Each structure stands twice: as C-alpha cells, then as structure tokens.
Amino acid sequence: MAVTTEAKTYLNYINGEWIASSSEEVTKSISPANKNEVVGYVQKSTKEDLDKAVAAAKAAQASWRKLSGAARGEFLYKVANILEKNLDDIAETMTREMGKTLPEAKGETARGVAILRYYAGEGLRKVGDVIPSTDSEALMFTTRAPLGVVGVITPWNFPVAIPIWKMAPALIYGNTVVLKPAGETVVTAAKVIECFAEAGLPSGVVNMVSGSGSVIGQGIIDHPDINGITFTGSDQVGKQVGQGALARGAKYQLEMGGKNPVIVTNDADLDLAVEATISGGLRSTGQKCTATSRVIVQSGVYEEFREKLVAKVKELKIGDGLEGDTWMGPCSSESQLNTVLSYVEKGKEEGAKLLYGGEKVQEAGLENGFYVQPAVFDGVTSEMAIAQEEIFGPVLALMKVETIEEALQVANDVKFGLSASIFTTNISNMLSFIEDMDAGLVRINAESAGVELQAPFGGMKQSSSHSREQGQAAIEFFTSIKTVFVKG
Ligand SMILES: NC(=O)c1ccc[n+]([C@@H]2O[C@H](COP(=O)([O-])OP(=O)(O)OC[C@H]3O[C@@H](n4cnc5c(N)ncnc54)[C@H](O)[C@@H]3O)[C@@H](O)[C@H]2O)c1
Numbered sequence: 001m002a003v004t005t006e007a008k009t010y011l012n013y014i015n016g017e018w019i020a021s022s023s024e025e026v027t028k029s030i031s032p033a034n035k036n037e038v039v040g041y042v043q044k045s046t047k048e049d050l051d052k053a054v055a056a057a058k059a060a061q062a063s064w065r066k067l068s069g070a071a072r073g074e075f076l077y078k079v080a081n082i083l084e085k086n087l088d089d090i091a092e093t094m095t096r097e098m099g100k101t102l103p104e105a106k107g108e109t110a111r112g113v114a115i116l117r118y119y120a121g122e123g124l125r126k127v128g129d130v131i132p133s134t135d136s137e138a139l140m141f142t143t144r145a146p147l148g149v150v151g152v153i154t155p156w157n158f159p160v161a162i163p164i165w166k167m168a169p170a171l172i173y174g175n176t177v178v179l180k181p182a183g184e185t186v187v188t189a190a191k192v193i194e195c196f197a198e199a200g201l202p203s204g205v206v207n208m209v210s211g212s213g214s215v216i217g218q219g220i221i222d223h224p225d226i227n228g229i230t231f232t233g234s235d236q237v238g239k240q241v242g243q244g245a246l247a248r249g250a251k252y253q254l255e256m257g258g259k260n261p262v263i264v265t266n267d268a269d270l271d272l273a274v275e276a277t278i279s280g281g282l283r284s285t286g287q288k289c290t291a292t293s294r295v296i297v298q299s300g301v302y303e304e305f306r307e308k309l310v311a312k313v314k315e316l317k318i319g320d321g322l323e324g325d326t327w328m329g330p331c332s333s334e335s336q337l338n339t340v341l342s343y344v345e346k347g348k349e350e351g352a353k354l355l356y357g358g359e360k361v362q363e364a365g366l367e368n369g370f371y372v373q374p375a376v377f378d379g380v381t382s383e384m385a386i387a388q389e390e391i392f393g394p395v396l397a398l399m400k401v402e403t404i405e406e407a408l409q410v411a412n413d414v415k416f417g418l419s420a421s422i423f424t425t426n427i428s429n430m431l432s433f434i435e436d437m438d439a440g441l442v443r444i445n446a447e448s449a450g451v452e453l454q455a456p457f458g459g460m461k462q463s464s465s466h467s468r469e470q471g472q473a474a475i476e477f478f479t480s481i482k483t484v485f486v487k488g
Pocket residue numbers: 153154155156157158180181182183211212213214216217218221232233234235237238240241255256257258288289390392418459463
C-alpha cells in the first residue's frame with residue numbers, strides 16, 4: 001500500500017549543529033502499527049560521524065565542567081520546560097514510532113520532564129563529605145570529578161525516559177555526552193535532542209549520532225576518547241559492551257534484561273493481583289525490562305486466579321496506540337513480533353498449555369501492524385524456555401506452587417534479578433520476600449513495573465553490572481571520588 005504521509009529526514013546533532021551523515025545514506029523508521037507508514041528518515045552514520053561527535057564532546061568538556069552545578073542545572077531546567085511544551089508532539093511521535101499507547105507515551109514524556117528537573121536540582125546538592133584526618137592539622141574531604149565524555153547507548157522501549165535518565169545525571173555532574181539511540185526510535189530521540197538544542201547548551205556538550213549497533217555502538221565501545229559508557233539493552237549486547245569497555249579501561253554501566261516474577265499467595269487480594277499482573281505484564285505490550293512474565297501462584301487460589309486472569313485478558317482491546325480505546329498497542333518491530341510468536345510455539349512444544357492468545361492479530365485494519373494477542377500459558381515449569389528466557393512481549397507464564405518457600409525458590413531460579421512483586425496480606429510472607437528475593441526492585445502488593453526517578457534502579461545477578469541508575473545513586477557512575485588532604 002502506498003503511503004501518503006510526508007516523512008521528514010532527521011539529522012545527527014554534532015557540536016551544536018544538525019548535520020547529515022558522511023555516508024549520505026538514511027534508513028526508514030516505520031510505524032509498528034502500520035509498516036507502510038514512514039515516521040521519518042534517519043541517518044545511517046559512520047565511524048567518521050562518531051569521531052566528530054566525540055571530538056566535539058571532548059573539546060566542550062573542560063568548560064562545561066568548570067561551570068557551577070547551579071549553572072548546569074539552569075540549562076537542565078530550560079530543557080525540561082521545552083520538553084514539557086512539546087510533550088504532546090513527542091509523545092505522539094513515540095506512539096507512532098514504537099507503538100506504546102498515547103497515554104503511556106505522555107506519561108513517559110512527563111517523566112522525562114520530572115527527571116530533568118530532579119537532576120537540575122542535584123546541581124545544588126552536596127557532592128562530598130568531610131572525613132576526620134588522623135593529622136589534627138589537616139583537613140580531609142571528598143569531592144567528585146566527572147568522567148569526561150560519556151557514551152550513552154539506549155534501547156527503544158523507553159525512548160524518552162531512558163536517554164534522559166542517563167544524560168541528565170551525566171550532564172549535571174560535568175560530563176559531556178554522545179547519545180546513540182536505538183535504531184527503532186531515532187525520530188523520538190531526535191525530538192528530545194531538539195529540546196537540548198533549543199535550551200542553548202554550549203556546542204558539543206550534547207551530541208547524537210544514529211546508526212547501527214555494530215558501527216556506532218561498537219564505535220562507542222572502542223573509542224579511546226570516551227571515558228565512560230552507560231548502556232541499557234539486552235543481555236547479549238550488554239555483555240559485549242562490558243567486555244569491550246573493560247579491555248580498554250573505560251568505566252561502564254550495564255542495565256539489561258529481566259524475567260520478573262509476581263508471586264500470588266493464598267491470602268492475597270486476588271482482584272488486585274489480577275489487575276497488577278495484567279498491568280505489569282502486558283502494558284507497553286510486555287516490552288518493559290520490569291514487565292511481569294512469570295506468575296507464581298499458590299495452589300489454594302491457583303484455579304480461581306487463573307479464571308479471573310484469563311477472563312480479564314480476553315477483554316483487552318488491541319489496536320493502534322493513537323486510538324483512544326486501545327489498551328495494548330503492537331510489538332515495536334517485526335522481529336519483536338516474530339520473537340513473541342516463536343516463544344509461544346516453544347512454550348507449546350515444551351508442554352505448557354496455551355490458555356489464551358499468542359497469535360498474530362489478523363483483524364481488518366490491523367493486518368499491516370505487528371500486533372499479537374496477549375498469551376497466557378498454564379502449567380509452566382521452571383526448566384522451560386518460556387520460564388527462563390526474556391521474551392520481551394505480552395506472554396504470561398502461570399506456575400503453580402505449594403508454599404511461600406517454593407514460590408521464592410522458583411522466583412529466584414533464573415539468571416536475571418531485575419524486579420519482582422508479591423501479592424499477600426501476610427506480614428511474614430512480605431518479610432520473607434523482601435529478605436530472600438534476589439531482585440534490585442521488590443514491590444509488595446504492587447505490579448513489578450514502575451520505577452520512581454528519585455530511587456536507585458538496577459538489577460541483581462545478570463540483569464545489571466551491579467551499579468544503580470537514577471536518584472542520587474547516579475552520581476556513583478557518572479563521577480569519580482577524589483579524596484583531598486589539605487595540610488595548612
Ligand atoms: N534494565 C533496564 O533498565 C532496562 C530498561 C529497558 C530495556 N532493557 C532491556 O533492553 C532490551 C530491549 O532493548 P533492545 O532490543 O533495544 O536491546 P539491544 O541490546 O538490542 O539494543 C540496545 C542498544 O544497543 C545497541 N547495540 C546493538 N548492538 C550493539 C553492539 N554490538 N555494540 C554496541 N551497541 C549495540 C542498539 O543499537 C541499541 O541502541 C531488553 O532486554 C530489555 O530488558 C533493560
């Protein structure tokens with residue numbers, strides 16, 4: 001089908017200017033709601049483009065770090081105000097480009113505004129401590145130094161919030177940045193960078209280069225002038241980033257996948273648990289690192305919970321995220337859709353029972369999009385691939401257990417440890433969960449997704465390089481501590 005929408009071409013942002021790639025090539029960013037709709041054309045950048053961006057960031061760093069934290073904060077407040085002014089347009093672009101519903105996209109963009117304001121305020125907060133010296137005539141204290149140039153590599157699932165939750169702390173602590181956004185969401189990222197440009201940050205402080213992971217992502221890993229790399233994405237790519245950064249002595253931070261459980265105990269409020277399982281597992285089409293994918297239910301309420309869950313899942317309205325009555329949009333790409341469909345097949349082959357969904361949506365009007373019905377599997381056991389591997393789609397795996405001890409053992413029986421939740425009214429169950437659940441974010445009587453910008457966020461086990469993002473924890477990655485000893 002021919003497309004009538006006129007799509008704009010988006011450029012790289014290097015040294016305060018919007019410029020085309022030296023490759024003179026662009027790629028299409030298409031809408032997952034309709035693969036014939038081009039959201040924009042984006043630069044297929046080269047190593048040469050990246051080198052220019054890194055050189056600009058390096059040149060800008062000395063004067064940026066010399067500004068006071070308050071002055072850097074003023075720039076971030078300006079970016080926040082501009083982002084807020086453009087919220088509707090950026091959210092709509094996000095929905096068109098990656099498929100999440102418009103209310104979710106608006107919520108994410110508003111979160112971006114709040115993150116910028118939070119880190120703007122960080123410019124006025126303390127960065128060190130006075131520590132008593134053993135020498136009574138000396139003053140000893142700590143201060144913080146920025147890393148220098150930070151490479152920011154981000155995924156497509158939160159195309160506004162994640163770049164901002166990395167760039168804002170990087171900038172407030174005196175670093176300059178080169179962003180490489182995910183290929184699927186470059187148009188949204190470019191609109192975020194337009195806000196930084198309009199706020200008048202000095203040239204070179206923020207740069208964006210779009211392109212493939214193998215050229216621009218790998219280029220960031222290898223670049224000798226990039227001092228720190230903050231990465232969010234898949235487990236496989238994250239490990240490559242970590243190994244490459246370690247090999248050349250750059251600091252790195254990895255936030256990767258999850259296989260997040262919800263535990264529902266015999267004493268739980270089942271209606272609440274059903275709502276939260278659906279919201280935690282299927283919002284954003286299950287494409288959150290914090291999404292619920294394993295639903296571990298105690299035997300006393302298993303059947304009742306299952307019936308309620310399936311009945312509610314059947315009611316969910318799938319459609320274009322721009323339509324007001326849509327609850328769940330498409331998968332973000334064809335390859336994401338195919339991954340989901342292949343895991344549904346794998347689940348069936350492994351002997352799990354598909355209770356509902358798991359098929360490509362064929363409804364008239366949706367046939368050109370990457371839509372899949374949410375899937376609910378019954379009788380899933382821990383050794384199955386659908387219980388172990390991150391699917392990153394709307395697939396819920398029901399697992400029956402007898403006791404809270406067994407629930408925790410099953411919940412911990414994966415390589416990931418990002419987020420987890422429990423529904424229970426029993427205080428001792430809550431305490432066991434808090435103590436024994438191996439996850440960086442544990443939530444009681446609340447869904448597994450839902451990250452608060454002022455609190456540390458990151459995973460245990462193979463979900464993370466064990467650093468934490470957001471809140472005041474971000475200072476640990478984006479700065480180095482300097483211990484100062486002054487003798488009069
Ligand atoms: N823990 C978290 O905070 C968090 C948050 C969001 C998403 N995620 C994870 O992200 C994944 C989904 O995102 P995705 O599909 O964009 O992940 P991905 O790993 O495929 O891509 C992430 C980024 O890495 C780049 N990249 C790809 N190959 C590269 C290479 N060889 N070298 C350097 N960079 C390369 C991509 O272009 C993209 O910008 C899921 O696993 C999800 O759990 C984690």
